Amino acid sequence: MPRLWADGSGLRLLEGVPGNAHGPVRVGGLTAVGEVTLHNGRTLRAALGADVPDGCSDTELLLRVWATLGTAGLRLADGMFVLAIADGEDLVLIRDHVGARTLFYGHGTAGWCVSTSLLALRRAPNLRTGLNLDAVRSFLTFAYLPGDETLVAGVREVLPGRVLRLRPDGAEADEVFWEPEERIVDADDHPRRLRALLEEATAARLPAGEQVGVLLSGGIDSSLVTALAAKLHDQTVRTYSISFGSDLPNELAYSGLVATHCHTTHSVLNVPGETIAARLAETVALLDSPVGDPLTVPNLLLAEAAAADGLSVVLNGEGGDPVFGGPKNLPMLIFELHREDSAPLARATAYLRSYRKCYEDLPVLLTPAAREASAPLERFVQPYLDGPMDSLLNRLLHCNLRTKGAHHILTKVERLTAARGLRGLAPLFAPAVIDHAFAVPPRLKLAGTSEKWVLKEAVRDLLPRTIVDRPKSGMRVPVQQWLSGPLRTLTQEVLLDRRSHPLFDVRTVRSWLRGEGALLPRQGGKLWLVLTLELWLRAYDLV
Structure with a gap:
């Protein structure tokens, strides 16, 4: 599990890292630690056009690519990787194209703290961390956290395909090294x-x-x-x-x-x-x-x-x-076909509703204190849905x-x-x-x-x-049966516990547990979200 750690005292490993088992690597004036798995090492070695030491780890190879070729070299890489590089007084963070591995960071009293473990940052002594209520609303809407926010206040996630430079004064500079582009080629092959x-x-x-x-x-x-x-x-x-x-x-x-x-x-x-x-x-x-x-x-x-x-x-x-282009796009395509709302965020709001999670239940599910967060949830999807690509699909x-x-x-x-x-x-x-x-x-x-x-x-x-040629059906998971059977006791004990009340309105939770408020038994999926969130918050000591 997570092993990378960097803070004001330097870069180090908590334990052995695949592809970097011997600790930090150094190339020129750069020092780096990372979790790096490359699938096209031969291509990258050829791109460097110079001798690469025998036994060079994937972490060292990626550092050499960055040091020699910069973002153009990162675009060539195919793999799952995060890399933290000490570059003078700056800390440079790199996350792979699609986000197969994660990296978190925050700025505290002793400077920047970075780790592949959110739990490690949660416990960092120089970071003031607590519960991020904006992220609670995001999770209940999407069933995951869709951007750089985390549930730990003051800690963010490096976005995929990015190079993030952290400066000693707390400033950040973000550079994109890869983003999908719509370059349609009309061909038969x-x-x-x-x-x-x-x-x-x-x-x-x-x-x-x-x-x-x-x-x-x-x-x-x-x-x-x-x-x-x-x-x-x-x-x-x-x-x-x-x-x-x-x-x-x-x-x-x-x-x-x-x-x-x-x-x-x-x-x-x-x-x-x-x-x-x-x-x-x-x-x-x-x-x-x-x-x-x-x-x-x-x-x-x-x-x-x-x-x-x-x-x-x-x-x-x-x-x-x-x-x-799987089936989850159809509700949005139908919305667009019959769209009458021209409001700037109409498409993004429809997208949130299409998830069919707890977005429309937030006013009754969350307590007044938990609803105080105000950042619009549409901010995560609107840049893509109204973005530069021409095709709605x-x-x-x-x-x-x-x-x-x-x-x-x-x-x-x-x-x-x-x-x-x-x-x-x-x-x-x-x-x-x-x-x-x-x-x-x-x-x-x-x-x-x-x-x-x-x-x-x-x-x-x-x-x-x-x-x-078979239509997609998806794996049918018996959530409703679990919640009314083997998970019933755990769900009731966790969600009706006093520690849950600061976030969730107990009346709404009780009604969902009784199966009230819907013609079809859709409360199971919503209860699963609330139960998952509550268990995670307890594991991270955020309740």
Whole structure:
């Protein structure tokens, strides 16, 4: 788990770091520590045009790239990395293109404090930290924190694709080294070109001489990653799927079909509600920011199963929806079709409502004291939704990539896999794949009613037609059954505890626990958010 630490006394490691096991590295007058995994080291060495020392770690290689080539060199890198560099009196922070790894910072009485661990900064003696009420509202709206804010007041998160220079006087200078751009190319060979990029990204993430795992749901995204891994790897491919019980709807027929088709060693992990109840608090505490995703405990259990099989790398299919146009865009496209509101923030407000979380419940869910925060929630999405891209679909995808992708999907997987000594890698989030996605005409991503059309066509020959052409259904997680069954006691004890009252109106929570206020049982998802937040706040001693 998190190991990087920097403050006024210098850069150091709390413990060994993958790719930087021997402590800080030095190049010229620069000193750096980081958590760096590079997938294209050969390309970067060639770009340097000079001898790179034998045994050079990924951290040293990235530092040399920065020292020699600057932001142009960072754009060339493909990997998951954060780097903190002492440059004279300045501290330079770098976070990878898409946000696979995280880095937090704050300014205290002894200067800047930086860490990959939010909990470490929470406990830093020279930082005055407390609960950030603005972030509470953000989490309850999005089910994650979509920007640079954290739940710890005075601590922020470095945004992906950025170089952040922190000066001794507390000033900051932010530079973007990579951002997706809409450069549409009207051509007939997009599926073929995309296929080549997918193969390259997957091959670069396969562990040499080792077996590899794939988290296989049975949807098109994880299935295509499985098929590519099976085609390209010279070692056994192990696949892992989840079952919540034979009496509940599941995707096991599809994941089993893919595993058989691709000749993988397949395992199905049964996750009863009792296990969710027993492991939820522990899992939530592993995250630097809470994620209101009920798959967090299953994700951790899958990581444990892969680690028990001796794996060091597990691939996943994350990225298909936010990059190539999954179903979550349809509500916004319908809104735009029937739009009558011309107010400046109308589109951003509609986007917040489309999440169907607690945005419209905040006036009754939060106590008056907790509602005092006033920063508009639309600020996180409006720059993308009304941004420079011409296509509305691409604006939506850009927003999904920079908010949910960087602050939910990638960071959740990285933290939970790293907690068990694994690297969780997402080929569909490779920068080159994303760049190509924004060069594809929108009509080839959402082709009529066919979502992610170009992605499906790129891999059609690798998978059974049943998998390629099936509509997306998503993993059906029995949250309502858990909350009314094995999680009932924990939920009531936590949410009706006096310590919760400063944030949440107990009358609203009680009504949701009784299932009141809705024709359909949608309170379960809302209760899950509140429960997750409360458990995280307790783990971080913020209540």
